Amino acid sequence: MKLSVVSRSGREIIRGGIEINDQATVSDLQNAIHKRNKKYYPSRQRLTLPVQPGTQGRPVVLDPKKSLRDYFDGNTNNVTVVFKDLGPQVLYSTLFFWEYLGPLVIYPIFYYFPVYKYFGYEGERVIHPVQTYALYYWCFHYFKRIMETFFVHRFSHATSPLSNVFRNCAYYWTFGTYIAYYVNHPLYTPVSDLQMKIGFGFGIICQVSNFYCHLILRSLRSPSGNGGYQIPRGFLFNIVTCANYTTEIYQWVGFNVATQTVAGYVFLVAATFIMTNWAIAKHRRLKKLFDGKDGRPRYPRRWVILPPFF
Numbered sequence: 684m685k686l687s688v689v690s691r692s693g694r695e696i697i698r699g700g701i702e703i704n705d706q707a708t709v710s711d712l713q714n715a716i717h718k719r720n721k722k723y724y725p726s727r728q729r730l731t732l733p734v735q736p737g738t739q740g741r742p743v744v745l746d747p748k749k750s751l752r753d754y755f756d757g758n759t760n761n762v763t764v765v766f767k768d769l770g771p772q773v774l775y776s777t778l779f780f781w782e783y784l785g786p787l788v789i790y791p792i793f794y795y796f797p798v799y800k801y802f803g804y805e806g807e808r809v810i811h812p813v814q815t816y817a818l819y820y821w822c823f824h825y826f827k828r829i830m831e832t833f834f835v836h837r838f839s840h841a842t843s844p845l846s847n848v849f850r851n852c853a854y855y856w857t858f859g860t861y862i863a864y865y866v867n868h869p870l871y872t873p874v875s876d877l878q879m880k881i882g883f884g885f886g887i888i889c890q891v892s893n894f895y896c897h898l899i900l901r902s903l904r905s906p907s908g909n910g911g912y913q914i915p916r917g918f919l920f921n922i923v924t925c926a927n928y929t930t931e932i933y934q935w936v937g938f939n940v941a942t943q944t945v946a947g948y949v950f951l952v953a954a955t956f957i958m959t960n961w962a963i964a965k966h967r968r969l970k971k972l973f974d975g976k977d978g979r980p981r982y983p984r985r986w987v988i989l990p991p992f993f
């Protein structure tokens with residue numbers, strides 16, 4: 684089979700094209716491209732079919748697991764694929780590890796070290812019990828997330844663009860610093876003992892529930908990440924599509940009830956906004972995949988993220 688590999692503007696990416704076995708898969712083609720150009724390793728490549736002039740819609744993205752014949756109807760000569768360089772990639776686990784490591788390291792610095800003297804507070808700092816519990820709660824949360832990244836989640840995409848590491852780290856590290864600064868501040872005023880216990884108690888229940896939601900999501904895929912998207916069922920998933928985000932949001936509510944800082948609530952609003960947008964997209968995708976047609980099950984009626992509001 685003879686293939687031309689061109690950019691979206693029509694420029695030839697692999698000079699002279701690629702000669703490949705008729706039985707080859709898209710993944711074989713990606714490896715062959717990589718062999719000819721060391722810069723373009725497979726996860727950096729996005730291959731699509733050319734868009735016919737006058738047609739609308741998005742181009743068909745080639746699935747690495749499928750055979751090339753599936754896309755070219757047995758036509759084996761002078762077929763064209765369109766190549767897009769996705770830029771440098773990192774493993775999803777690497778992305779998550781770095782974004783969570785920041786808050787895990789930064790927060791204790793504000794608790795343990797005399798950083799406030801650099802902000803003009805020279806007096807002795809009295810540490811309230813709520814500040815100590817907040818430290819444990821915070822570190823447990825981010826440690827849990829790192830452990831889930833490596834030992835629980837089964838990602839469908841192996842890699843993410845390197846640029847996301849900088850964007851996500853900026854988000855998590857900045858908010859981590861912002862909240863740590865105010866919760867550990869020498870002038871911090873604690874809430875009542877009862878409020879603190881309610882906040883942390885509720886938050887811990889939500890963190891454990893969040894972990895359980897992640898175990899349910901894990902069970903929907905094989906260890907290699909195969910299995911696509913399934914209808915999550917059981918526990919809170921019977922009520923809400925993104926029960927993992929719901930419990931994540933409520934555990935931050937618990938933290939904020941116990942610690943009560945503007946910084947914490949600003950983070951809560953930002954995280955809720957982001958997760959709500961993602962949840963809408965995930966809910967739509969599941970409804971589209973499970974439309975009740977051609978023998979496919981119909982996606983059950985569920986809230987998207989925050990019952991009974993949304």
Ligand SMILES: NC(=O)c1ccc[n+]([C@@H]2O[C@H](COP(=O)([O-])OP(=O)(O)OC[C@H]3O[C@@H](n4cnc5c(N)ncnc54)[C@H](OP(=O)(O)O)[C@@H]3O)[C@@H](O)[C@H]2O)c1
Binds near residue numbers: 836903911958
């Ligand atoms: N505080 C914040 O700002 C914030 C923001 C986002 C996330 N988080 C936390 O981090 C956790 C992980 O976030 P995430 O966005 O990666 O979560 P996610 O995409 O909802 O799910 C986690 C894992 O489950 C898989 N999965 C989800 N729905 C599935 C389905 N219907 N069938 C099969 N597999 C499915 C995902 O696969 P794919 O690889 O295919 O997506 C992913 O590997 C969240 O649950 C939350 O606790 C916090």
